[in-house]
Amino acid sequence: MREITxxxxxxxxxQQEMKLDxxxxxxxxxxGAFGGCFGVTAGLMEEFGEDRVRDTxxxxxxxxxxxxxxALMGLRPVPELMFSDFTPVCMDYLTNQAPKVxxxxxxxxxxxxxxxRTTTGGWIRAAGQHSQSxxxxxxxxxxxxxxxxxxxxxxxxxxxxxxxDNNPILFLEHKVLYGVxxxxxxxxYVIPLGKADIKKEGSDITLISYSFMLHxxxxxxxxLAKAGISAEVVDLRTISPLDHETLAxxxxxxxxxxxxxxxxxxxxxxxxxxxxxxESSFDYLDAPIKTVAAPDTVIPFSPPLEDAMLPDEAKIVxxxxxxxx
Numbered sequence: 001m002r003e004i005t006x007x008x009x010x011x012x013x014x015q016q017e018m019k020l021d022x023x024x025x026x027x028x029x030x031x032g033a034f035g036g037c038f039g040v041t042a043g044l045m046e047e048f049g050e051d052r053v054r055d056t057x058x059x060x061x062x063x064x065x066x067x068x069x070x071a072l073m074g075l076r077p078v079p080e081l082m083f084s085d086f087t088p089v090c091m092d093y094l095t096n097q098a099p100k101v102x103x104x105x106x107x108x109x110x111x112x113x114x115x116x117r118t119t120t121g122g123w124i125r126a127a128g129q130h131s132q133s134x135x136x137x138x139x140x141x142x143x144x145x146x147x148x149x150x151x152x153x154x155x156x157x158x159x160x161x162x163x164x165d166n167n168p169i170l171f172l173e174h175k176v177l178y179g180v181x182x183x184x185x186x187x188x189y190v191i192p193l194g195k196a197d198i199k200k201e202g203s204d205i206t207l208i209s210y211s212f213m214l215h216x217x218x219x220x221x222x223x224l225a226k227a228g229i230s231a232e233v234v235d236l237r238t239i240s241p242l243d244h245e246t247l248a249x250x251x252x253x254x255x256x257x258x259x260x261x262x263x264x265x266x267x268x269x270x271x272x273x274x275x276x277x278x279e280s281s282f283d284y285l286d287a288p289i290k291t292v293a294a295p296d297t298v299i300p301f302s303p304p305l306e307d308a309m310l311p312d313e314a315k316i317v318x319x320x321x322x323x324x325x
Contacts, residue, residue: 001185006149007040007178009156010117014041014078016188017163018048021076024163025052028063028080028117037082038119038178060086064093064116071114072101076163081118084172085132098168099143111166115159120148121174121212121262122310127301133261133294136268138170139240145169145193146240150214152182154237157191165193174212196243198250202232205324206250208273209260210236213311217260220316229324239269247273248280255286258319260311265293287323292316 004012018024025048026041032055035042045053056063060081067079081087087094094116102109122131138146145167149155155173162169199214200221209217214235221231234250236242251257257277259270270291277289292311300306 001183003181004152004184005179005181006152006155006173007038009152009184010040010159010173011042011044012184013156013159013163015044015047017160018044018052020188022052023074023076024078025054025070025075026078026080027054027056027066029056029058029082031055031080036080038175040117040173040178041080060089061093064090064098067114067116068093068098071098071112071168072109076113076115078115078117078163081116083130084118084120084134085129087118087134094170095138095141095144099141103143112168113166114168115162115165115171116169117171117173119175120172121176122299122306123176123212125301125303125306128298131299131306133263133268135172135239136263136271139269139272143168144240145238146172147193147238148172148174148211149237150174150177150211150235152180152184154191154197154235156184157189158193158237160188161190161193164190169193172211176212180215191237194238194241194243196246197235197237198232198246199235200231200233202230202254204230204254205256205258205320206232206234206254207258207260207316207320208234208236208247210239210269211262213260213262216311216313217316220313220320223313223317224320224324227321229320231320236269236273239272242272242276244276244280247276251277251281252284255284256323257285258290258292258316258323260292260316262294262311264296265291266296268293290319290323292319
């Protein structure tokens with residue numbers, strides 16, 4: 001199988017679906033002639049034209065308003081928001097309109113296909129307004145699916161599933177992952193939404209993560225193996241809705257769990273995972289569930305301070321050893 005990057009896998013999913021369905025179109029700041037801030041949509045305007053790859057004003061509210069309106073009229077828009085840190089600018093469209101309009105119109109609207117692509121995470125030295133992991137906000141919104149792939153293979157398959165779904169979806173791409181390469185089939189394929197994946201089998205402890213933290217977690221699992229600890233690694237992939245069944249099956253086998261997220265420790269996906277496990281697997285646990293997350297402070301610009309703040313392999317290994325030994 002050929003190897004391509006996470007970025008290329010996302011572009012290929014967009015390209016293949018645009019060929020299959022003329023209703024799919026892209027809009028956002030610099031997505032056309034420039035090819036996007038990170039180059040994901042490069043070449044698509046030349047292939048599909050300005051009507052289907054549309055540069056917009058620098059206004060997240062305008063982008064989301066246009067996307068919502070076009071979805072209501074039967075198109076399948078794919079708006080790009082350059083950074084998830086900017087989602088508060090268009091929060092009304094994203095959380096108060098798109099997920100709810102079908103439930104408030106007496107059945108006149110049966111579907112709302114809308115896939116919002118945006119970037120997330122730190123590690124690129126972009127400071128507090130361009131480095132956050134805010135996915136936990138959006139898991140609190142009924143009617144909005146939230147997807148965060150961690151590998152090129154998953155990125156293509158999950159985005160294809162999103163583009164064929166008839167619900168509003170937030171598709172979060174970690175900036176550091178764009179250059180990560182992996183095996184990806186050339187043909188189109190779909191990975192079901194709401195289904196986690198066991199990336200590494202283990203028997204002593206379950207490590208649960210997603211997106212870029214998946215790679216930190218897999219590296220930590222290798223270190224734990226050197227210490228005689230067999231770690232199972234669960235990649236959530238879709239964080240809303242969660243795959244409660246896979247989580248329960250893994251923890252009921254290992255009897256211990258650590259949940260890893262790049263987001264702030266006070267809230268977010270880890271809290272949802274722990275709630276799920278307490279309801280399904282409390283009697284199976286041999287130790288308290290641990291979390292590894294970023295402290296509740298503004299992400300610094302200073303590289304050493306950012307490195308010290310964000311979760312890494314050493315912190316994951318230590319958390320696992322605290323309850324596994």
